[in-house]
Amino acid sequence: MALPRSHRILSFSSLFCNTRPSLSIYCRNSVLTFTRSYTTTNDAREEKAELEPTEKRSGIKRLFSSSSSVSNEQETSKPTSIISRVLRGDDSVEDTYSRLLARGKYVHELQKHRVKPEYIEDYIKLVSIHYPRIANNPENAVHLCGSWQADLGELDTFVHIWEYQGYTRYEQTQQKLGNDPEYIKFVKDLRPMLHSRNNQICLEFAFWVTSPPAEHGGIYELRSYQLRPGHLLEWESYWRKGLECRRQFCQPVGAWFSQLGKLNQVHHMWQYADLETRKSTREAAWNIDGWAETVYKTVRLVESMDAWILKPLPFSPLR
Numbered sequence: 001m002a003l004p005r006s007h008r009i010l011s012f013s014s015l016f017c018n019t020r021p022s023l024s025i026y027c028r029n030s031v032l033t034f035t036r037s038y039t040t041t042n043d044a045r046e047e048k049a050e051l052e053p054t055e056k057r058s059g060i061k062r063l064f065s066s067s068s069s070v071s072n073e074q075e076t077s078k079p080t081s082i083i084s085r086v087l088r089g090d091d092s093v094e095d096t097y098s099r100l101l102a103r104g105k106y107v108h109e110l111q112k113h114r115v116k117p118e119y120i121e122d123y124i125k126l127v128s129i130h131y132p133r134i135a136n137n138p139e140n141a142v143h144l145c146g147s148w149q150a151d152l153g154e155l156d157t158f159v160h161i162w163e164y165q166g167y168t169r170y171e172q173t174q175q176k177l178g179n180d181p182e183y184i185k186f187v188k189d190l191r192p193m194l195h196s197r198n199n200q201i202c203l204e205f206a207f208w209v210t211s212p213p214a215e216h217g218g219i220y221e222l223r224s225y226q227l228r229p230g231h232l233l234e235w236e237s238y239w240r241k242g243l244e245c246r247r248q249f250c251q252p253v254g255a256w257f258s259q260l261g262k263l264n265q266v267h268h269m270w271q272y273a274d275l276e277t278r279k280s281t282r283e284a285a286w287n288i289d290g291w292a293e294t295v296y297k298t299v300r301l302v303e304s305m306d307a308w309i310l311k312p313l314p315f316s317p318l319r
Helices: 005-010 012-016 060-064 070-075 078-088 093-101 117-136 166-178 181-193 232-247 275-285 291-299
Strands: 022-028 031-039 046-051 107-115 142-152 157-164 194-204 219-227 252-260 265-272 302-312
Touching: 107 117, 107 166, 107 252, 117 142, 117 157, 117 181, 142 166, 142 219, 157 166, 157 302, 166 181, 181 194, 219 232, 219 275, 232 252, 232 265, 232 275, 232 291, 265 275
Parallel strands: none
Antiparallel strands: 022 031, 031 046, 107 157, 107 194, 142 157, 142 302, 194 252, 219 265, 219 302, 252 265
16 A cells, blocks of 8 residues: 655655665756655665755756757857856856956956045045046056945945956056055055945956946946856846847946955946936836846846945046
8 A cells, every 4th residue: 555645755764774775867847856766675666755946947957968969069058068067166167257258358446445424525635636646657557447435325435446457467556556655655544534445356247348438427326236156147148138228228337247355246337417317217228128038037146236326526537
């Protein structure tokens, strides 16, 4: 007589000593399913325990399929190969991301300074002297993209984005500044004004080149996304299409993904005349085919997000 399912599950422990377990992996309706078969030495009865993750992943069937066909081979792409390597724990994946997604020519440093409220004016005066001096020195292989003060978001916070011609030039510039008496004094004067400071080394997406210096006026929005680890390629694929929807209404300033500092982060920046223009621009994008799909597919890849409204400082190349 067949046992109820609950009794069959409990019977695993009694069968374990007389069984030969085997593990197979197959996919059903794009859901990864693990099946463990137990065959007793006395008969051919099988007990199966199935575990189906609640989250479905597209493309998982192709990754774990034991059979191959011409059509499957044609479907296999670079991103799929990288996903396979992520699952295997390959340490070279980060470098591959950079080669596949990044423009490759530049690295960007995103600095954030959280300033003590009583020092806001002194801070602006200090960086207004020293940051243009650093950027305009031809011996420094660095370009200042822009400097902004947070108007909505983390108040009393300033954002600076620097552009270097590769990691070598970044290291050369930092070494030179570390031996520059004026820069050493600048840092000494700066520290008492700050609650905290942090930076990230980022690469710009190949499909979204950072804007050159320009005077647009208005406001800037910096949007930051903390992605779930291993989903950068998916995010890039969807956003590459979604950008074309947004580009019809406003010109993007830039987009970067982190390489050092806080990882699995993506930042992108937009410029608007004012908050009302931002509102109407974002609403208009929903009327374009493809934008709703981009939002639907990318939001599932994100753990958290922030949107800051920034106002450029008077010396900022982008303002």
